[in-house]
Amino acid sequence: MPDDIKKYLFDLNNADFLSVFDEFSDGVIVSDPNGIIVYYNDAMSRIDELNREDVILRSVTEVYDLTPDNSVILQCIAKRIPIIDQPNFYRTHMGKFANTVHSVFPVFNKQQMVGAICFVRDYNMLVNTIAAMPVPDQNARFNDSAITFDSIIGEDPVFKDAIRSARMASQTPSPVMLFGETGTGKELFARAIHNHSARNNQKFTPVNCAAIPENLLEGILFGTSKGAFTGSVNKAGLFERTSKGTIFLDEVNSMPVGLQAKILRIVQENKVRRVGALKETEIDLKIISSINRDPRITIAEGTLRSDLFYRLGVVFIHIVPLRQRLGDLDILVAHFIRKHNILLSKQVRSISDNVLELFRIYNWPGNVRELEHVIEGAMNIVGDGNTIRMNHLQSHFSNWSIRSRSNEAAPAPAFMHTPAQNFQPPEASPAPEVPQPDLKKQEADNEKEILTRVMARHGGNISQSAKALGISRQLLYYKIKKFKIDRSQFS
Numbered sequence: 001m002p003d004d005i006k007k008y009l010f011d012l013n014n015a016d017f018l019s020v021f022d023e024f025s026d027g028v029i030v031s032d033p034n035g036i037i038v039y040y041n042d043a044m045s046r047i048d049e050l051n052r053e054d055v056i057l058r059s060v061t062e063v064y065d066l067t068p069d070n071s072v073i074l075q076c077i078a079k080r081i082p083i084i085d086q087p088n089f090y091r092t093h094m095g096k097f098a099n100t101v102h103s104v105f106p107v108f109n110k111q112q113m114v115g116a117i118c119f120v121r122d123y124n125m126l127v128n129t130i131a132a133m134p135v136p137d138q139n140a141r142f143n144d145s146a147i148t149f150d151s152i153i154g155e156d157p158v159f160k161d162a163i164r165s166a167r168m169a170s171q172t173p174s175p176v177m178l179f180g181e182t183g184t185g186k187e188l189f190a191r192a193i194h195n196h197s198a199r200n201n202q203k204f205t206p207v208n209c210a211a212i213p214e215n216l217l218e219g220i221l222f223g224t225s226k227g228a229f230t231g232s233v234n235k236a237g238l239f240e241r242t243s244k245g246t247i248f249l250d251e252v253n254s255m256p257v258g259l260q261a262k263i264l265r266i267v268q269e270n271k272v273r274r275v276g277a278l279k280e281t282e283i284d285l286k287i288i289s290s291i292n293r294d295p296r297i298t299i300a301e302g303t304l305r306s307d308l309f310y311r312l313g314v315v316f317i318h319i320v321p322l323r324q325r326l327g328d329l330d331i332l333v334a335h336f337i338r339k340h341n342i343l344l345s346k347q348v349r350s351i352s353d354n355v356l357e358l359f360r361i362y363n364w365p366g367n368v369r370e371l372e373h374v375i376e377g378a379m380n381i382v383g384d385g386n387t388i389r390m391n392h393l394q395s396h397f398s399n400w401s402i403r404s405r406s407n408e409a410a411p412a413p414a415f416m417h418t419p420a421q422n423f424q425p426p427e428a429s430p431a432p433e434v435p436q437p438d439l440k441k442q443e444a445d446n447e448k449e450i451l452t453r454v455m456a457r458h459g460g461n462i463s464q465s466a467k468a469l470g471i472s473r474q475l476l477y478y479k480i481k482k483f484k485i486d487r488s489q490f491s
Contacts (some may be wrong), residue, residue: 095208460490
């Protein structure tokens with residue numbers, strides 16, 4: 001080999017490539033062979049809404065709500081092969097959702113793998129950079145600030161009543177509580193309320209209370225004061241940083257009860273005190289919260305303080321599950337096909353009659369979010385076809401018969417069918433009404449039996465069992481603890 005080429009290769013091997021990645025418009029993550037993040041560029045920080053210092057030297061599964069089975073970085077490390085243009089919808093442990101495309105490459109030094117490098121492109125950025133695509137108002141379609149009540153798809157009368165209530169509530173400073181199952185669109189409602197309010201030019205901060213570890217949640221929300229604990233620094237929490245804007249506390253019923261009392265004080269006094277500090281800071285917030293279970297039950301079980309419910313539920317809006325508004329299936333399917341035709345550069349026009357019939361009898365435990373994921377998954381493998389057919393649904397409906405009827409939710413309480421503005425919160429005393437003990441025990445026994453059967457089928461694997469049940473991993477962990485299920489019996 002000529003000396004000048006040897007010199008070039010030597011210089012190339014010793015070049016500082018990371019400084020180049022600093023300027024990338026795409027997100028870049030570099031991890032070691034154990035999945036520990038050692039590099040994280042500014043673009044990735046913007047996508048995840050996380051600070052570099054909170055990510056570096058932490059494992060992929062600490063930063064993201066992922067497992068070795070569904071993390072593309074960990075899959076690349078395990079298989080030692082590249083993963084190219086992998087669509088990925090994920091959530092950070094701070095509660096931020098991201099819809100992205102990942103390309104991950106193993107990095108070798110001679111024959112030894114020394115880590116992986118992951119390039120991440122945000123779908124929003126894709127839409128904004130493909131300027132030649134003839135799509136009108138394409139930025140508005142994927143810009144959170146452009147989400148309005150007109151963006152919420154549905155013609156069901158009860159669902160439209162919820163939209164009307166939310167629209168009116170957006171014009172007042174009063175707290176709003178959204179009640180709906182996982183996947184019904186609570187964050188979409190929250191963003192529409194913010195964007196329709198006088199605060200629409202200020203910050204909107206979503207916080208997934210179920211996804212953040214209990215020991216970190218207080219510091220994240222309230223902030224920290226230097227010296228409060230080992231390594232603590234002066235840092236504003238989300239309440240302070242969002243002042244003048246809107247904060248969305250998603251699944252507030254999963255928040256520790258002790259922390260709920262501190263949230264109540266903020267709502268009442270509009271002041272926040274950082275952890276370890278003496279001084280209070282005034283804040284001005286529109287607070288939107290959500291719960292995913294019947295408030296009467298959560299109050300009776302002690303997982304939601306009744307006084308916090310009264311304060312956060314000044315305006316109470318129930319978002320009905322998809323199974324109760326199946327008349328909206330046609331327009332929802334058409335909407336998601338249009339959306340993912342743009343994102344995936346497809347030409348899909350419809351779904352087959354057999355698929356539509358299956359959609360109509362399926363119970364949709366994951367609601368509208370699950371429907372979108374089914375459509376997106378099918379469109380990834382439809383090829384050049386223009387119709388989604390049964391063979392494009394992959395394995396999503398392999399256990400649909402169990403999930404569609406056996407696991408069907410109990411009939412909704414009567415208050416769910418009343419207009420949102422007429423809802424009367426439960427009285428603190430006497431205790432809120434709960435189902436009769438014998439009926440409640442029978443329902444609990446049935447639910448435990450289904451959980452046990454599904455977990456046994458999957459050898460106790462949490463990710464696989466949660467997917468088969470159509471619920472989140474966090475909810476499955478909660479139910480395992482609730483029903484005192486011993487996972488060791490499945491291994």
